[in-house]
Amino acid sequence: MPLLEVNNLRTVFHTNDGEVYAVNDLSFSLEKGETLGVVGESGSGKSQLVLSIINLLASNGRMEGSIRFQGKELVGMKTRDINRIRGDRIGMIFQDPMTCLNPYLTIERQMTEVLMLHQGLNRADARRRSIDMLDAVHIPDAGNRIGRYPHEFSGGMRQRVMIAMALLCHPDLLIADEPSTALDVTVQAQIIQLMNELQQEFGMSIIMITHDLGVIAGISDNVMVMYGGRICEQAPVYELFENPRHPYTQGLLQSVPRLDTAGDAKLHSIPGNPPNLLQLPPGCAFVDRCQKGIPVCDQQQPPLLQISPEHRVACHLENLP
Amino acid sequence: MTTLLHVDDLKVHFRLPGEGLLRPKAKILRAVDGISFNLEAGETLGIVGESGCGKSTLARGILGLVSITAGNVWLAGTELGHLDMRSLRSYRKNMQIVFQDPLASLDPRMTVSEIIAEPLQVFEPHLGKEARRKKVQSIMERVGLLPNQINRYPHEFSGGQCQRIGIARALVLKPSLLVCDEPVSALDVSIQAQIINLLLDLQEEMNLSMLFIAHDLSVVKQISHRVMVMYLGKMVETASRDELYRNPSHPYTRALIDAIPIPDPVIERNKHFSPLQGDLPSPLSPPSGCSFRTRCPRATDVCATEAPVPREIIPEHWVSCHHPGY
CATH class of the missing domain: 3.40.50.300 (P-loop containing nucleotide triphosphate hydrolases)
Incomplete structure (x- = not known):
């Protein structure tokens, strides 16, 4: 099937x-x-x-x-x-990572919410799993960064956060x-x-x-x-x-x-x-x-x-x- | 060939208010930090770099849309850099700009004919109504807009058509310099090709010099004669188009070229490269020495201490790097 x-x-x-x-x-x-x-x-x-x-x-x-x-x-x-x-x-990643993250909430709040809702984890476990996932998408220093707000990340980093969130x-x-x-x-x-x-x-x-x-x-x-x-x-x-x-x-x-062709032709x-x-x-x-x-x-x-x-x-x- | 535009050691710095409460210390953002180049009549210079590298600010500095901190700009032999706004105005006729977002750069309450006629009203007020109308019609036809669209409003057009209106507005005064700030990055692929071809035709016809700003090296390759790569407000590499794409000598240029996905699954999947790691550093506190060293695979000790100066490694091919090479 x-x-x-x-x-x-x-x-x-x-x-x-x-x-x-x-x-x-x-x-x-x-x-x-x-x-x-x-x-x-x-x-x-x-x-x-x-x-x-x-x-x-x-x-x-x-x-x-x-x-x-x-x-x-x-x-x-x-x-x-x-x-x-x-x-x-089903996880979803949208085009614009800035408008898809809530600017008022830390990344931690937004990520743990997913796990607590769907998988019934408690906050500490959800936090641990979230940090693991941020590691998986190569966000350096994930344990610290998870407490930050979306505006503190660059565009590429925000998109990584979105991907991590979709894969939680x-x-x-x-x-x-x-x-x-x-x-x-x-x-x-x-x-x-x-x-x-x-x-x-x-x-x-x-x-x-x-x-x-x-x-x-x-x-x-x-x-x-x-x-x-x-x-x-x-x-x-x-x-x-x-x-x-x-x-x-x-x-x-x-x-x-x-890029791999001559650029002269129209x-x-x-x-x-x-x-x-x-x-x-x-x-x-x-x-x-x-x-x-x-x-x-x-x-x-x-x-x-x-x-x-x-x-x-x-x-x-x-x-x- | 004659030099139309000469830019000499141009700097655009912005002062940002300091964060300290008791001792506010202003920070300086060096958006453009010492850029020099020449642009010949009828030539296109492509300017490439990631967002935040200062390429748009450079264009605005040249056009006098932001005030420049140091350096100078000459357009057709006239020094523009330190003119006051009123004197600068008479030269604006000769240099026009096409913006990135086609719809946002058109006034939604004006019709197409009003939008295109506005530069004429400002710079050629003596022109009669009929003569103005004729000029508008002929430029509309030239950029591929239909005569029956003359009284429509921008929202009735698609993105590609709006960009044609923007180009018509810029060219109705027959400027000698056209600055295109990411003119096709908001458009679909099939429309993008239409606009690039249109710009190429118009350039040939009107002998336009163009500064073509884009982050997409494959688009730039299509339209430029020479290409300049910028990183954190500085020029890292300049060369003729073929030379730059064949022998990219700065590691950043190399990385930019490698990062472009090639629309062919056989090539794309067998491509071996490691994408550049990390993000652009904050322009408020650029790394010491070479500003690219934090992401550079070739960085050594000297890169941290000494800022590289542009060197001409072969004629007309300039690189700012301590370790240039393929």
Whole structure:
């Protein structure tokens, strides 16, 4: 049984301007110990996907479909029950470590709270476990630092604290939403290395959301590319970088400035702008920016085709003879 | 080539109020501490470093947006460094800036045409309404905005389009120097490539000199002719683009280049390097000697006692390090 199974997930927000379809008919599964990289532009629905999984949608959002985690259905689960899962079995790291830590409480208060709530530890044991975890994420002098407030840490250190906090209960699934985007490259490299190391140690599954294809290349087993709230391509990481099939994936890979090529040539760029989720076209969401479009793209949503056992693509071109 | 911008030993220091109650002792933050360089007409200098290394303050110091503590700035032969605000103003027309956050740098209550026309109203007040409108339209077209968007407000645009508006506003006066302060770091990859290509086209067309500030060395590689790497307010390495990326001689430059993930799983997973440990030290109390020594794998005793001075290791390639080399 996969650790996480998402089936026909649809997440919709009611706004004054109409319904916003953030996630549309999305299905995938995640095995134990697997790292799934999710790539997409802002507005592709990647963050709303993971917020749906841990049931943290804004109050005007609702979701349909099915999310099964360790065999339990999360859609429609009571808050009391889901509270036992998130923070305990599912850990989450957010993009901005400053806004996710409470500035009024010491790191100790914020960390021990997790253990006392989910695992019923007493304060002294919780403190000990927290210090061990801060050691594991390489925070020097953890025994002293744990009594400090978030503002006394640098950005990279705060992100380490966030990771330590997410891992306190040894979750089976760790969700990381752009954990290194707000950090400098040198610190980003530290954090990615740390996450790889911790995964080997604790064996959890990871869903890694990022728009940085370099980070994806280094950390994922499988990659899911999202566009306009749908999966446009999913494949194992080597397959995706070697044999990208969707025009959007191809464009994305070509538009990344790279260090290992001569910098003289102009960058390939994808023309146009990301689609408006309020007015998604009836056909393929990428059609306006696609240079390979054919007439059917305007009218029909391309189905997600299984082109090999592990490679899925949603593009009408795959259907051409 | 002619030198457009000459910066000589520029220092920008900030005085911070002391913490002691009885004997408040002001602390000095040396945000920019002795930076010198030349920028030729039509050339792009990339300025790279981690957040807090002083690269934005350097740009602001050059533009006169913060007052400089010491050193001087010459733009096209005119000394700008110690002009008062009023005299400086007439030179501002010649140097413009594009900011990092595309939406936050546009007034939400002004339409696109008002935003782009504002520099013209300030610097070319004699211009008639019709002439102004023509200029706005032509620059809008040039940066890839549609004529029917002229009366829209910034919130109706995506990030990439807002950055195009910011570029139009900066270029409508036809400046000779354009400072870009992290212009693409808030944008998605596919849009980032559009904006970089646009800047390259505009540079060629208008013979612009650019200071391109970024923390992403791969973006800088795409757009710069020369690159300067900064650490804690000081220049650590300057060289032509190809030379810098081929032979990074300062350990910090090396570490920055190594830290960039390469979008290819085969290469990325077989890359052997140890990322730089630790964080940027506090600029209020930089380490003695070489300020990079606390994180440097090559540090020795001399690094703690003596601050390295920039040396030209091969022509046009300057390094401030006691132990330079690949």
